[in-house]
Amino acid sequence: xxxxxLDNRHYYCHYLQWPTAVGHFSKEVxxxxxxxxxxQEVRSWLEENCPASQRLPRxxxxxxxxxxxxxxxxxxxxxxxxxxxxxxxxxxxxxxxxGGLSNEQEKVLRQExxxxxxxxxxxxxxxxxxxxxxxxxxxEEQKRRFIPDIIHNRLTWAxxxxxxxxxxxxxxxxxxxxxxxxxxxxxxxxxxxxxxNNADWMFCLVRTDPDAPKHDGISFILFDLxxxxxxxxPIELISGASEFCQVFFExxxxxxxxLIGEKNKGWAIAKRLLQYExxxxxxxxxxxxPRGGAKRxxxxxxxxxxxxxxxxxxxxxxxxxxxxxxxxxxTQTEMDTICLTxxxxxxxEEVKAQKGPGHTASMFKWYxxxxxxxxxEILTTALGTxxxxxxxxxxQAHELAHTRGWLRSKGNSIEGGTSEVQMNVIAKRVLGLxx
Amino acid sequence: MALAxxxxxxxxxxxxREFISANAPVAHLRGLRDxxxxxxxxxxxxxEMAKLGWVGLTFDEASGGSDLGYAELAVLFEECGRTLxxxxxxxxxxxxxxxxxxxxxxxxxxxxxxxVAQGETLLALALDERAHFAPYxxxxxxxxxxxxxxxxxxxxFVLDGHVADRLVVVARTxxxxxxxxxxxxxxxxxxxxGVTVSRTGMVDSRxxxxxxxxxxxxxxxxxxxxxxxxxxxAALDRGTAVLCAEILGLATEAFEQTVxxxxxxxxxxxxxxxFQALKHRASVMFAELELARSIVRExxxxxxxxxxxxxxxVSVAKARCSDVGSLVxxxxxQMHGGIGMTDEADIGFYLKRxxxxxxxxxxxxxxxxxFATLQGY
Ligand SMILES: Cc1cc2nc3c(=O)[nH]c(=O)nc-3n(C[C@H](O)[C@H](O)[C@H](O)COP(=O)(O)OP(=O)(O)OC[C@H]3O[C@@H](n4cnc5c(N)ncnc54)[C@H](O)[C@@H]3O)c2cc1C
Numbered sequence: 001x002x003x004x005x006l007d008n009r010h011y012y013c014h015y016l017q018w019p020t021a022v023g024h025f026s027k028e029v030x031x032x033x034x035x036x037x038x039x040q041e042v043r044s045w046l047e048e049n050c051p052a053s054q055r056l057p058r059x060x061x062x063x064x065x066x067x068x069x070x071x072x073x074x075x076x077x078x079x080x081x082x083x084x085x086x087x088x089x090x091x092x093x094x095x096x097x098x099g100g101l102s103n104e105q106e107k108v109l110r111q112e113x114x115x116x117x118x119x120x121x122x123x124x125x126x127x128x129x130x131x132x133x134x135x136x137x138x139x140e141e142q143k144r145r146f147i148p149d150i151i152h153n154r155l156t157w158a159x160x161x162x163x164x165x166x167x168x169x170x171x172x173x174x175x176x177x178x179x180x181x182x183x184x185x186x187x188x189x190x191x192x193x194x195x196x197n198n199a200d201w202m203f204c205l206v207r208t209d210p211d212a213p214k215h216d217g218i219s220f221i222l223f224d225l226x227x228x229x230x231x232x233x234p235i236e237l238i239s240g241a242s243e244f245c246q247v248f249f250e251x252x253x254x255x256x257x258x259l260i261g262e263k264n265k266g267w268a269i270a271k272r273l274l275q276y277e278x279x280x281x282x283x284x285x286x287x288x289x290p291r292g293g294a295k296r297x298x299x300x301x302x303x304x305x306x307x308x309x310x311x312x313x314x315x316x317x318x319x320x321x322x323x324x325x326x327x328x329x330x331t332q333t334e335m336d337t338i339c340l341t342x343x344x345x346x347x348x349e350e351v352k353a354q355k356g357p358g359h360t361a362s363m364f365k366w367y368x369x370x371x372x373x374x375x376x377e378i379l380t381t382a383l384g385t386x387x388x389x390x391x392x393x394x395x396q397a398h399e400l401a402h403t404r405g406w407l408r409s410k411g412n413s414i415e416g417g418t419s420e421v422q423m424n425v426i427a428k429r430v431l432g433l434x435x
Numbered sequence: 436m437a438l439a440x441x442x443x444x445x446x447x448x449x450x451x452r453e454f455i456s457a458n459a460p461v462a463h464l465r466g467l468r469d470x471x472x473x474x475x476x477x478x479x480x481x482x483e484m485a486k487l488g489w490v491g492l493t494f495d496e497a498s499g500g501s502d503l504g505y506a507e508l509a510v511l512f513e514e515c516g517r518t519l520x521x522x523x524x525x526x527x528x529x530x531x532x533x534x535x536x537x538x539x540x541x542x543x544x545x546x547x548x549x550x551v552a553q554g555e556t557l558l559a560l561a562l563d564e565r566a567h568f569a570p571y572x573x574x575x576x577x578x579x580x581x582x583x584x585x586x587x588x589x590x591x592f593v594l595d596g597h598v599a600d601r602l603v604v605v606a607r608t609x610x611x612x613x614x615x616x617x618x619x620x621x622x623x624x625x626x627x628x629g630v631t632v633s634r635t636g637m638v639d640s641r642x643x644x645x646x647x648x649x650x651x652x653x654x655x656x657x658x659x660x661x662x663x664x665x666x667x668x669a670a671l672d673r674g675t676a677v678l679c680a681e682i683l684g685l686a687t688e689a690f691e692q693t694v695x696x697x698x699x700x701x702x703x704x705x706x707x708x709x710f711q712a713l714k715h716r717a718s719v720m721f722a723e724l725e726l727a728r729s730i731v732r733e734x735x736x737x738x739x740x741x742x743x744x745x746x747x748x749v750s751v752a753k754a755r756c757s758d759v760g761s762l763v764x765x766x767x768x769q770m771h772g773g774i775g776m777t778d779e780a781d782i783g784f785y786l787k788r789x790x791x792x793x794x795x796x797x798x799x800x801x802x803x804x805x806f807a808t809l810q811g812y
Contacts (some may be wrong), residue, residue: 300743307812321812331803334810335751342729346438363722426721427714431694434706 038105042112045085054078056117079121083152088122089131096135096147103352125157125195126150128280130203133273137261146222158225159277160190160204160247161270167192168421170205171214171267175249177206177221179256179263184208184221186229186252194415196232196245199225203273209264220266223254239407240390277416279357282344282368303338306330306375310382326382333375340367359429366422369412376406436506436736438729444510451489451514458483459520461781467521468640474598475634475642476521482554490528491552494536498548504739505673509680509731516684519788521641523557526595529677531558533670534603534620538657547601559599560670561590561623561646568797570605570671571615571664575648577606584608584660585629585650586621592795596644597634599625604648608661620663621653628652639791640784672749675796676734679752682760682792683724683731689767689785690720696771713770720763727752727759747809754802757793764789 051074053064064071082088085099090106092098101109113120131150134143149155166172175188186206196202202225209217225232229252234242261269307321307330314323321327347360379402380387387402389395413419427433440448458480467475484490492508494500508529515522528551535547535558550556565572575588586606596602602623610617625632629651635643658666694717697708707713734748764786768775775782797805 300747302810303747303806304810304812307807307810311812316812319811320807327807327812328800328803331807332754335754335803335806336726338751339726339730339755342438342733343726346729346732347725349437349439360725363718363725366718367722367726420715423715423718424711426718431714431717431721433694433697433708433714433717435709 035104035108039108039112042109046112046116046118049078049081050116050118051078054118054121075121078118079153082121086151087120088153089127089151090120092131092135092147092151096143097151098147122151122153124150124153125159126153126155129159129273129276130157132276133269134260136272137269141257142260155200156195156198158193158196158199158202158247160193160202162192163189164191164246168418170270171218173205173207173218175204175206176210177208177219177254179208180253182256183253184256184259186221186223186249186254188249190247190249192235192244192415193232193247194244196225196247197234197242201225202247203260205266205270208266212264215267217264218266218270219263220260220269221254222258222260223252227252227254229253237408238410239404241404241408274417275357275359275361278361278365278422281412281416282361282364303334306334306379306382309379313383313386323382326378330378330382333371333378336371337375340364340371359425362417362422362425363430365416366413366419366426370419372412373409376402376409380406436740438732438736440510444507447507448510448514451511452517454487455514455518455520459515459522460518461784464519464521464640464784465781475595475640476523478554481522484522484524485552485554490524490554491548492528494532494548494552498536498545499552500548504735505676506732506735506739508677509735512677512680513684513687513731516681516686517688519639519685519784523595523598523642525674525677525681526560526599526642527551527556527558530560530594530670530674531599531601531603533673534558534560534657534666535622537666537669538620538663539622539655543655556601557595557599559593559596559602559644560674561593561596561602561604562667563592564588564590568794568801569613570667571618572612573605573607573618574612575604575606577608577619577621577653577660578650580650580652584621584653584656586623586648586653587650588648590646590648591635591643593632593644593646594795595642596625596646597632597642601625601654602630602646603657604646604651604653605663605667606648610661615664617661618664618667619660620657620666622655622657623648623651623653627654637791639788641788641791668746671796672745673738675749675753676731676738678792678795679727679731679734679749679756682756682789683727685785685788685792686724686727686756686760686763689763689782689789690717690724693717693720693763693767693770700772707770716766716770720759720766723755723759723762727755730755747806750802750806750809753797754799754806757799757802760789761793 052061053071053074057063079088086092086094086097087099087109090099090101090109092100094100099106099109110120127150131147134146138146161170163173163175165174175186175190177184177186184206188206190204201222203220203222206219206221207217208219211217229250231248231250232245234245236242237244260266310321310326310330314321314326316322321330344364351358383399383402386395386399387406389400389403391400428435463477467477481490488501489511491498491500492503492511493505494502496502512524515524532548532551535544539547547556547558551558562570564574575586575590577584577586586604588606590604593602602625604621604623606619606621607617608619623630629649631647631649633645635645637643657663697713697717698706700707730748730752734745734752737745737748768782768786771780771782774780
């Protein structure tokens with residue numbers, strides 16, 4: 001996943017928390033006291049280890065320009081330090097290099113991280129999609145081989161799911177893999193593969209039994225994208241950046257030991273990963289929640305970030321945003337955001353006992369992406385023609401970024417399964433409506 | 436505070452569901468409507484609910500209450516919403532009681548509240564003077580007369596006004612209609628001279644009345660003369676919050692019945708639930724309802740913590756619940772086809788109640804405006 005992609009997703013995800021029960025690997029329930037000493041530990045560790053450029057500036061500090069060489073170095077250092085503690089994947093078992101934290105400890109970690117105004121680094125397709133699935137369904141050797149690399153972000157992963165002829169109907173995929181000795185030989189093509197041109201490895205769905213019914217002949221395999229026979233051509237997006245690609249395979253050889261689960265049983269793995277993906281798309285980011293410590297006193301929060309963006313362009317009349325229809329739409333979006341955030345929290349509490357995301361992941365994916373598109377549309381209206389610049393003079397950097405962000409947001413309700421597909425899942429799996 | 440229900444709240448929920456579905460199913464409301472019942476609800480049932488400790492759930496023990504929170508009260512309102520149970524809960528135990536609790540001096544305060552908690556005393560808030568909710572648009576006058584005040588004006592949409600023992604009347608001592616200052620709350624005996632109450636028949640078969648005041652004497656002033664808006668706002672926020680819980684219950688029930696119908700009704704040789712046009716609309720309703728549930732719970736938590744964001748959260752909740760109640764009740768009717776149009780089915784009752792509740796204490800656009808104003812834009 002390239003940084004442009006991450007940024008875009010962060011754009012609508014920063015207000016959401018990771019909605020699912022994580023940290024279920026550690027069964028230990030610590031007493032409040034040891035939780036408190038854990039908090040102190042984390043606090044002083046953060047104080048010592050989080051570089052200033054990687055958190056919000058404190059009083060009297062001048063922030064480093066974003067993207068400056070020092071900030072880039074700091075970001076690497078921050079990632080490395082967190083990875084060494086397993087904090088990039090706090091709930092993963094310590095034996096593979098994860099944080100090994102309990103639910104409660106992870107919550108404390110996220111609260112303290114939020115309190116210093118930073119984020120846990122290293123979020124990737126590896127940490128949020130492939131990793132959880134490997135931990136659930138991979139064998140011991142596969143975990144030892146790949147999990148530490150994911151925690152340290154040493155490999156960048158691409159998702160080889162969609163094909164020219166298989167999008168929503170993913171199980172119709174045609175890329176073939178045939179067993180030859182201790183290898184599989186792969187032929188076919190994947191498309192819309194985000195970041196393939198910058199990725200090291202791919203997790204890929206391949207057809208290993210062309211005669212079986214379509215869901216029964218699929219396998220889930222990992223291989224190196226530098227392998228001979230792989231050709232990657234970037235495809236330009238409407239937002240300009242070429243962040244996704246078409247990938248062609250001609251007699252590409254993948255080691256059979258890197259096939260996850262059983263041969264021809266890859267569809268279940270594919271679907272499990274999609275649940276993690278949908279959860280990530282709808283709820284990426286922060287964690288700890290806006291309120292921080294459990295006993296912290298309630299303060300009146302301000303919900304006016306969209307209004308603040310709109311005001312310089314729309315103006316005020318009698319202390320109100322001058323365009324009344326826009327003000328109403330904008331407020332509804334702001335309100336829906338609050339409700340969605342709360343729902344993420346509530347469902348998180350309700351499924352605490354459950355392992356990983358359930359079918360409600362489809363609801364969050366649908367709602368969050370449609371909401372983000374709505375937000376982008378309203379802000380485009382608010383910024384007027386200043387939101388419609390493409391490049392060059394006459395526009396501020398944030399206005400040009402808005403144009404691109406607005407366009408890129410259109411993909412949110414397509415990637416990871418379209419909105420229509422999410423609604424099919426809700427109808428079938430949550431409501432139990434007949435096929 | 437958690438947004439998921441606690442174990443105790445779940446027990447309260449199942450007790451309430453059992454009690455209300457046994458004693459006040461939709462047929463109960465239908466019966467009251469068809470017999471043109473003069474009270475509009477069952478006093479016996481109300482007393483039963485009082486005995487269970489529900490009416491005074493949030494009152495302090497000195498006033499005969501159980502000292503529980505709005506989080507618990509909301510559980511009861513949700514259950515009442517499911518069967519559209521008509522009770523004076525909102526008028527008496529929330530709106531009226533909150534005004535008294537915040538504005539009355541002892542011993543009057545404890546005396547009235549314990550009467551309410553026992554299901555004996557009924558209160559009603561006489562506020563509205565317009566067809567659209569506008570709490571400070573008050574023209575009813577309060578004039579000094581001897582030691583006390585006399586009130587003159589006309590009020591509409593007074594919930595349970597025709598049966599209330601005492602009315603909390605919002606009247607103005609100074610300023611002009613629309614001003615927040617100059618508004619006061621006055622306790623008035625419904626049977627006092629100068630008070631004329633006439634019941635108005637509403638589409639949802641629930642109680643509302645018109646109240647005419649012609650130099651009617653006030654028994655007491657609640658809060659400060661001319662400075663009653665703080666008490667009024669707090670009471671309205673709490674009343675609006677529990678109304679949201681009622682809408683949530685109503686809409687959840689309507690939604691569940693609709694999904695059930697999609698699984699049973701057949702056309703073209705298949706269940707109608709196989710049609711994607713209906714599936715997707717059901718999925719939309721599901722998501723919108725889930726979001727409503729979360730904001731209702733958060734609002735109750737904020738009320739119980741007496742947090743500064745209560746007004747804003749109440750507006751988020753009411754805007755959403757107004758919209759969701761409307762959406763689900765309209766879809767319920769449409770997805771049932773012709774049967775939805777018949778009075779024999781209960782569907783119309785849900786649609787009608789949803790519409791009245793939508794407009795009560797301000798509709799969605801009222802609350803979006805209020806929210807934006809509270810945020811300063
Ligand atoms: C920005 C972006 C990044 C992506 N990154 C990746 C990636 O990294 N790896 C990867 O494998 N894929 C990726 N994808 C591909 C994505 O998963 C597919 O585009 C998506 O699943 C839809 O498939 P499709 O494009 O073939 O559209 P189609 O499936 O052809 O859909 C066309 C239209 O038909 C509708 N439709 C299809 N089936 C149904 C149905 N059953 N009911 C109702 N409506 C239906 C769809 O909702 C859509 O509106 C990415 C896509 C985007 C936009």
